[in-house]
Amino acid sequence: MSKTNTKIWSFGAFSLDEASFELTQSRVPVAIEPQSLRVLIFLLRHRDRVVPKEDLIEAIWQGRAISDWAISGAIKAVRVALGDIDRDNRIIKTIHGCGFRFVADAISTDREGGRGPKATVFVRVFRSTGDNAEADYLADSLTEDLIHSLSRHDALTVLSYNTAKALGAEAPGDIYGVTHVIEGNLRDIKSRIRVSTAILDAKTKNQIWSERFDLTRDSLLAGHDLIADRLLAVIAPDRSLAARKPRGTLNSNAYDAYQKGRYAYFRYEPQAFAQALSQFEKAAELDPDFANAYAQQAYCRTTLYVFGLPGSDETLGPAEALAREAIRRDETAALGYARLGWVLGYLGRPEETIAAFAAAIARDPENPEAYLAYGETMNRLARPQDAGPLLEAVFSKDSFLPPSWEFPQGHCQLLLGEQDVAVGHFQAVLDRVPRFIPARVQMVRAQWELGDIEGARQTISRIKNIAPRYSLAHARRMFPYPVRKEANALTEALSGAGLH
Incomplete structure (x- = not known):
């Protein structure tokens, strides 16, 4: 080095x-x-x-x-x-x-002598090669799993998965003090998955080590662990990995389906939510004790219901039942409580909502997603003064966050009467995730209240292009404010701009 x-x-x-x-x-x-x-x-x-x-x-x-x-x-x-x-x-x-x-x-x-006993590692998102489009989710899953595995060891500082996604092929700045860069590619070849990976000296860019691994879908979890062990053996040869953090399942096929579901959901496209739900259902069928698979089903069913998409349930009852099933299967896992809080917020049960999110954060206090969901739920309960500190906590957890995560900030500012600021947040989201309907819905209200009537009408037109069945009833379902002032303000803007 x-x-x-x-x-x-x-x-x-x-x-x-x-x-x-x-x-x-x-x-x-x-x-x-x-x-x-x-x-x-x-x-x-x-x-x-x-x-x-x-x-x-x-x-x-x-x-x-x-x-x-x-x-x-x-x-x-x-x-x-x-x-x-x-x-x-x-x-x-x-x-x-x-x-x-x-x-x-x-x-x-x-x-003198570099960063002393603690190496700082940046794992670039692995590239998928070949003609199989599904390899993208496998490469994404491997990247996230390696980051989580290496992060368990106190001899390493590992930059987050969100940072890896945001930077792509870029190198982190000097302030990050990176000593090692891990990169590689993945190729899905019929019955096997070939992973090539390398470690680079972050300063000289010289390759320190490289190796190729041939995995099968039935051995994905063991394969990920093997790669993590080999990486650690090179970066910190006198150390061994700490006890592995449970992934929630030991079934590689269930884990594979679960990762497919996550990859589909976070495309934030209407047709992808049903695809994600199908994969989470498959994961639970393959491993009935896989608690997070039930939690993510609850999330998908809530999204389908709120967006009014084909295949949605008539009520949020099934979503609530799935979230509670996730908790029953594993009460130590944070995700079930976070998804339950999300559902209960839409059902207008604030005390239970707060208790569920508090339980999620107590179980995983370093997870920015729990704070984000909690903050946005407070927005939907028309409590922006409570949402603000939670959203600030999100940004203290990580430098780089998914683009849609800026939406709750804009929503909070809008509820606080800062329409100009809110528009900036919503536009930042839509520049990167143009089909993200919640940002477009609240953009209409902000534009309407700023007097930009034509802009509001154009935004409604874009919503209809994305989701032709989307209606005023769906918007009220998406933002079920218990405070009449906020509910009326949203309805006035949307109906005035042409949503019925």
């Missing part, structure tokens, strides 16, 4: 070791999300000046269009970790209209 210099920072009772990627206070580790720690490192490195938010965006988010929520959420998380929450902010100052500055006294010492 190439050698680089990293620093150990000391300020007050705090110490930040870039090599071990750890913040301590009086030698006691401080809990802080990786993204927020990178923000702190960047501010320390540039403590001699005010850092504009544009510089943070370039360094942490690599120049991507992100919302102010992401920045404010990360800064807030740093301040909470440092106990810098007084109005005078003794450590990090906000210079209004300019940016942020680290103002506390700090000293640094150089550490």
Whole structure:
């Protein structure tokens, strides 16, 4: 491996070791999300000046269009970790209209020899090759599984799956301190799946190791574990993987169907939701104890019902039953509780909704998706003041998030009366996921309230092109506000713009 210099920072009772990627206070580790720690490192490195938010965006988010929520959420998380929450902010100052500055006294010492005992790994999304279109989901599944497997070891810092998806072939910025890059490709060849993978030195780009694996669909899980073991043996040869985190099933075929379902669902296309449901049903048939397969069925059935798509149930009763079945099968898994909270929010049962999401977060406090679903459910209950902190937490968990995840921020801002800000969020979603109907529905309301009547009518036209059967009744079902003011405002905008 190439050698680089990293620093150990000391300020007050705090110490930040870039090599071990750890913040301590009086030698006691401080809990802080990786993204927020990178923000702190960047501010320390540039403590001699005010850092504009544009510089943070370039360094942490690599120049991507992100919302102010992401920045404010990360800064807030740093301040909470440092106990810098007084109005005078003794450590990090906000210079209004300019940016942020680290103002506390700090000293640094150089550490020679790279990032010390802790390697930082970036797993690029594996490429699928050949003529089989289904290989795309296999490559995506392998990438996610390797990231989760390697993340279990405290000798490694592994960049998230969302980061891998967002960056694609790009390299992470210097602030990430990546030491190893893992890349590869996957080819689905009739009875076997051939995986070629390599490890690169992140600084020199030289290949350190490569190997080819031949897997079968019946051995996918064992194959993923074998690849993870071999990668760890090269990156941290004196370590072994920690106890494997359960995937919810030991049945490779059930896992394969489950991953097909996830891949279909997150295309966010109307016809894909029914395809996803079919795969989740297949996963549960292959392994009746696969709790997450029931949870995702609940999610799909809720989506089909809310969107009014063909094959939807007449009520949300089946979706609620499936979410509860997921919990019955495995009450330690967070996903069942998160999906139950999602369903109960649509059913207008706020106390049960809050309890379900609280149970999900207690079981998996690092999962940004649970906070996102909780926050958007609070929006749908017309409680944006409760949604805001939950959505801020989403952006403290990860630097890069799926494009549709910006929708709840826009929804929250719209409910708070910030229509201009909301339009920006909705447009950011639609630029990347143009068939995402919830963003178009709320865009109509924002445009209508801003007086852009023609824009609202054009948005309605696009909704009808995406989902010809979509009606005002479906919109009310999608956003079942219990507060009459919000329900009436949405109805007025949609009907005025031509949705009936």
